[in-house]
Amino acid sequence: xxxxxxxxxxxxxxxxxxxxxxxxxxxxxxxxxxxxxxxxxxxxxxxxxxxxxxxxxxxxxxxxxxxxxxxxxxxxxxxxxxxxxxxxxxxxxxxxxxxxxxxxxxxxxxxxxxxxxxxxxxxxxxxxxxxxxxxxxxxxxxxxxxxxxxxxxxxxxxxxxxxxxxxxxxxxxxxxxxxxxxxxxxxxxxxxxxxxxxxxxxxxxxxxxxxxxxxxxxxxxxxxxxxxxxxxxxxxxxxxxxxxxxxxxxxxxxxxxxxxxxxxxxxxxxxxxxxxxxxxxxxxxxxxxxxxxxxxxxxxxxxxxxxxxxx
Numbered sequence: 001x002x003x004x005x006x007x008x009x010x011x012x013x014x015x016x017x018x019x020x021x022x023x024x025x026x027x028x029x030x031x032x033x034x035x036x037x038x039x040x041x042x043x044x045x046x047x048x049x050x051x052x053x054x055x056x057x058x059x060x061x062x063x064x065x066x067x068x069x070x071x072x073x074x075x076x077x078x079x080x081x082x083x084x085x086x087x088x089x090x091x092x093x094x095x096x097x098x099x100x101x102x103x104x105x106x107x108x109x110x111x112x113x114x115x116x117x118x119x120x121x122x123x124x125x126x127x128x129x130x131x132x133x134x135x136x137x138x139x140x141x142x143x144x145x146x147x148x149x150x151x152x153x154x155x156x157x158x159x160x161x162x163x164x165x166x167x168x169x170x171x172x173x174x175x176x177x178x179x180x181x182x183x184x185x186x187x188x189x190x191x192x193x194x195x196x197x198x199x200x201x202x203x204x205x206x207x208x209x210x211x212x213x214x215x216x217x218x219x220x221x222x223x224x225x226x227x228x229x230x231x232x233x234x235x236x237x238x239x240x241x242x243x244x245x246x247x248x249x250x251x252x253x254x255x256x257x258x259x260x261x262x263x264x265x266x267x268x269x270x271x272x273x274x275x276x277x278x279x280x281x282x283x284x285x286x287x288x289x290x291x292x293x294x295x296x297x298x299x300x301x302x303x304x305x306x307x308x309x310x311x
Contacts, residue, residue: 041114044084046091048173050201052083058186058206065119069112077103086201129219130191132283132296137189137213139252139294140285156287157187157211160197170209171196180207189213214285243306245272249282250303252294 045051060071084101087093100107123130145153155163162169178199188210197211241264248258259269273293276282281299285292295303 041111041118043094044087044097049090050087052087053200053202053205054079054083056200056208056210058200058208065116069115072115073108073112075108082202126220128280128297132280133191133213133215133219133285134189135296136252136283136285136292136294140287140292141187141189143252143292158214160195160211168209170211172198178203178207178209183207185209187211191215191219214287241268242272242275245269246276246281246295246299247303249276249293249295250300252292255291255293258293 044055054072054075057068057071057075060074061067062071080103081101084093084097088097096107096110100111141153141156144156148155151163151165154161154168157163157168160171173196176199183206186206186208188208190210190212193210193212195212197209199207199209241262244262245258248261253261255266255269255273258273259266262269273282273284276299277284281296281302282293283296285294
């Protein structure tokens with residue numbers, strides 16, 4: 001059933017954030033100064049209810065924002081018309097959406113530019129934090145899959161889900177059934193999907209289940225003040241034990257596992273993890289009272305550099 005756990009950049013992440021922008025704009029408090037382009041995209045995204053499926057590409061290249069937007073801009077005309085007709089049934093849309101529904105190249109280009117603008121203005125400053133949480137969730141799901149198979153993975157998705165074989169039930173705003181009919185299911189972790197998981201409205205599209213991941217509420221807050229020269233979090237990073245803790249988090253580990261692997265005490269491991277976390281090299285997720293730690297992209301880059309260094 002599990003097709004792939006992925007942290008690919010997808011339009012869905014932008015969808016969820018743009019919903020918040022639309023709410024702010026409706027209150028007369030623009031969230032960012034991105035001009036009419038972002039307003040145009042936000043007009044497709046009501047604060048609640050249906051959003052067009054084509055904004056969540058299920059095929060094509062989605063490895064980067066550029067490629068994901070390119071995939072969105074190549075949406076077939078019938079899909080555009082179907083999705084936007086359904087949206088228009090419950091929402092008054094601006095006139096330019098008619099051009100978009102007809103597959104107009106300029107309208108698609110402007111939508112793509114709106115998404116790029118929004119990502120640059122609203123997400124890029126925090127993207128390393130977002131990606132660290134996504135990486136941690138992926139490692140946690142992989143651990144669940146390795147330890148308990150598909151049953152363990154689905155049973156551990158979170159409080160919004162109930163695994164009752166062969167049915168996965170989810171807290172959802174409307175009554176809906178998604179029948180796989182022998183197809184795989186893509187599990188897509190989302191930083192901005194809240195508070196319930198979502199799926200595509202069209203059951204004939206490749207099945208995708210987008211689920212919210214746990215993260216701290218201050219993720220968009222200002223970064224901690226940088227310490228004085230020579231006193232930064234990387235300063236005390238050197239040392240065999242701390243390097244060993246970082247290596248242990250490459251594929252994810254609990255505090256207990258790291259302590260057992262390195263033959264050190266739990267408090268010592270916790271102290272090293274605090275330093276690594278402050279340096280942005282490790283992210284921590286908590287589940288059922290346990291902490292699970294995984295190296296961030298920066299942490300993995302540091303480990304890769306160590307492997308390339310001459311012995």
